[in-house]
Amino acid sequence: xxxxxxxxxxxxxxxxxxxxxxxxxxxxxxxxxxxxxxxxxxxxxxxxxxxxxxxxxxxxxxxxxxxxxxxxxxxxxxxxxxxxxxxxxxxxxxxxxxxxxxxxxxxxxxxxxxxxxxxxxxxxxxxxxxxxxxxxxxxxxxxxxxxxxxxxxxxxxxxxxxxxxxxxxxxxxxxxxxxxxxxxxxxxxxxxxxxxxxxxxxxxxxxxxxxxxxxxxxxxxxxxxxxxxxxxxxxxxxxxxxxxxxxxxxxxxxxxxxxxxxxxxxxxxxxxxxxxxxxxxxxxxxxxxxxxxxxxxxxxxxxxxxxxxxxxxxxxxxxxxxxxxxxxxxxxxxxxxxxxxxxxxxxxxxxxxxxxxxxxxxxxxxxxxxxxxxxxxxxxxxxxxxxxxxxxxxxxxxxxx
Numbered sequence: 372x373x374x375x376x377x378x379x380x381x382x383x384x385x386x387x388x389x390x391x392x393x394x395x396x397x398x399x400x401x402x403x404x405x406x407x408x409x410x411x412x413x414x415x416x417x418x419x420x421x422x423x424x425x426x427x428x429x430x431x432x433x434x435x436x437x438x439x440x441x442x443x444x445x446x447x448x449x450x451x452x453x454x455x456x457x458x459x460x461x462x463x464x465x466x467x468x469x470x471x472x473x474x475x476x477x478x479x480x481x482x483x484x485x486x487x488x489x490x491x492x493x494x495x496x497x498x499x500x501x502x503x504x505x506x507x508x509x510x511x512x513x514x515x516x517x518x519x520x521x522x523x524x525x526x527x528x529x530x531x532x533x534x535x536x537x538x539x540x541x542x543x544x545x546x547x548x549x550x551x552x553x554x555x556x557x558x559x560x561x562x563x564x565x566x567x568x569x570x571x572x573x574x575x576x577x578x579x580x581x582x583x584x585x586x587x588x589x590x591x592x593x594x595x596x597x598x599x600x601x602x603x604x605x606x607x608x609x610x611x612x613x614x615x616x617x618x619x620x621x622x623x624x625x626x627x628x629x630x631x632x633x634x635x636x637x638x639x640x641x642x643x644x645x646x647x648x649x650x651x652x653x654x655x656x657x658x659x660x661x662x663x664x665x666x667x668x669x670x671x672x673x674x675x676x677x678x679x680x681x682x683x684x685x686x687x688x689x690x691x692x693x694x695x696x697x698x699x700x701x702x703x704x705x706x707x708x709x710x711x712x713x714x715x716x717x718x719x720x721x722x723x724x725x726x727x728x729x730x731x732x733x734x735x736x737x738x739x740x741x742x743x744x745x746x747x748x749x750x751x752x753x754x755x756x757x758x759x760x761x762x763x764x765x766x767x768x769x770x771x772x
Contacts, residue, residue, distance in 0.1 A: 373425040374469075377476035384694025386480065389422040406445055406457060422480075426489065429477060432470055433496060436462040436518065439503030441470050443517055448538065448607075449575075451590030451599045458520040464508045465516065468542035468549075471497045471504075475547070501548040509553055513560040514539040516576070521585060526576070532583050535564045536576040538607045544614035558614060562623065570665055571630050572603040572657045573611060579660070596660025598668060603657040605631060605675040609682050616686035616702040624687055625704045631679070633667070653679055688712060690723075691753055699738075699770050700754025701725055717761030723768040739769040 380386045397415040401408060419427075434442045443456035443463035455461040474497040481490035508514045516526025516536035526536040540557040543549035549557070565574040579601025580591040593600040608631055615624035629635050636657075637643040637650035648654045648667025653676040655669035685691045689701035690712065697714060707727050714721040728736075738745045738755045747755045757768055 373429050373473050373477055376421060376425055377473070377480060380480065381476070382692055382694075386483065389420060389425075389480070389484070391421050392418050393421060393424065394418045395424070406453065422484070425477065426481075429473065429493070432466075432473075435500075435503075436460060438462055438507040438518060439499060440464060440507065440518065441466040441500075446588065447517075449590065449599055451588050451593075452517065452525075453588035454585065455517050455519050455525070455587050460518075460520045460522075462518040463516075464504065464514055464518075464526070464539045465536075465542055467500055467504050467508065468539070468546040471500050471548045472542075472546045474500075497548070504543075504548065505550060505553075508539070513557045513564075514543050514549075514553075519585075519587070525587065532578050532580050533576045533587075534578065535560060537561055537565050537574065538610055541607075541610040541614040544617050545610060555618065558611075558618065558620075561611060566627070566630070567659065568630075570659060571636060572659055572665070573608040573627060573630060574601055574659055575599055575604040575607050577601055594661060596664070597658050598656045602659045602668075603631070605653060605655055605657070605672070606678055609675065609678040612682040613686050616682075619702060621687070621702045622704050624682075624702055628679075628682060628687060633670075636665070636667070652676070688725075689754065690714065692759075693753060693756070695759050696756040697721065697759055698750060698753035698756040699723065699725065699768075701770075701772065703727060703772075716759045718763035719759070719761055719766065720764075721757060721759075721766045721768055723770070726769065726771045728771055735771070737771045739767075741766055741768075 376388065379388060395415040395417050397413045398410065432441060436442050440462035442459065443452065443461045443466060445457050446453040446455070447463045447466040448469070474493040478490045478493040478497070481493065510527050512528065513535050514526070515524045516533065516539045518524055524530065525533050526539055528534055540561040543554045543557050565577055567574065579595035580587060581595050583591060590600050596602055598604065608627070612624050612627045615627065633646070633648060633650045633652065633654060636646040636648070645665040646667050648670045652670050653672055654667035655672035655675055658664055658666045658668060687702055688710065689699050691698045691700065703710065709724060709726045712723045714723060736747055738747045740757055745755065745757070750756060755770065
């Protein structure tokens with residue numbers, strides 16, 4: 372919730388959502404031997420603003436283990452790792468990166484709302500977390516994935532299964548918390564260890580879980596190479612595209628985008644039979660082993676589709692709306708000479724052409740809006756921008772990289 376709300380405010384520039392009042396939910400705490408419970412949703416008689424809901428969620432997450440990393444409990448993004456920390460000792464490296472990103476975003480929101488003490492505390496927590504990740508999560512060539520209740524690291528070169536996990540590497544970049552040289556090496560390791568160019572898939576982890584004791588959770592119930600257990604779990608693979616873009620690696624980003632694109636799995640009758648999924652919707656996963664190798668699983672999966680859209684539009688093409696500004700910061704392959712986009716804003720249309728000047732061609736970067744030169748590097752993080760106006764007109768925008 373805090374991540375989604377912070378992203379919404381960032382995109383729209385409107386933080387009035389934070390003042391909306393909604394009820395809390397009511398549920399009895401899980402008992403000592405109770406790992407999960409399915410029950411009807413019951414609204415509490417107590418309510419709070421969305422801001423209060425968010426900060427309560429963040430405060431709840433600020434629980435750290437012996438390495439200063441967040442406790443994983445019954446799982447993190449990969450809920451199949453539900454036995455890694457259910458005894459209360461296990462820690463998550465990925466959750467450390469993600470929590471750090473949430474703390475950065477919410478510290479800014481807290482400060483804007485005059486909640487200065489909380490903003491300062493969140494920034495301090497993020498700094499401490501970054502130091503702990505650097506000290507304990509780095510494994511020499513990539514970042515580890517998690518620390519288990521029984522004191523073992525997952526995602527380590529010493530691990531017989533799950534030696535490396537993709538999202539621990541991509542989020543080291545996305546979070547902006549990792550040492551840049553280590554993050555770059557982590558992504559090179561991801562590319563070497565987890566990208567299968569023969570099969571055209573990007574694996575979530577490798578090798579798959581099969582005989583790990585004690586079991587990390589229900590992920591090991593899937594056969595090796597199926598779904599989260601060493602297949603391509605598309606939602607996670609897309610984060611690697613975004614990480615490559617943040618590093619300025621347009622060739623790598625677009626190669627991976629093409630690899631994940633279902634169209635590229637159905638270019639011939641043989642590929643179509645193997646993939647067995649629709650070419651026009653995202654698949655949650657693609658199997659990497661067994662008789663169904665290369666087979667798509669669980670298509671029409673909206674979570675993957677939403678992230679794929681973001682990766683393509685916001686990161687490769689670089690179109691990011693921030694309030695009333697449309698930023699243009701592409702990360703495209705070197706072989707693209709240019710691309711064009713029409714962006715609608717109310718009744719106005721912005722016809723955007725991005726020209727990719729060849730190295731050594733002698734040109735200089737520039738932004739032209741309706742025939743006039745505009746500020747090119749006005750925002751270091753998000754790049755040059757166009758002020759959006761709902762004036763019913765067509766506007767011409769030319770960006771030279």
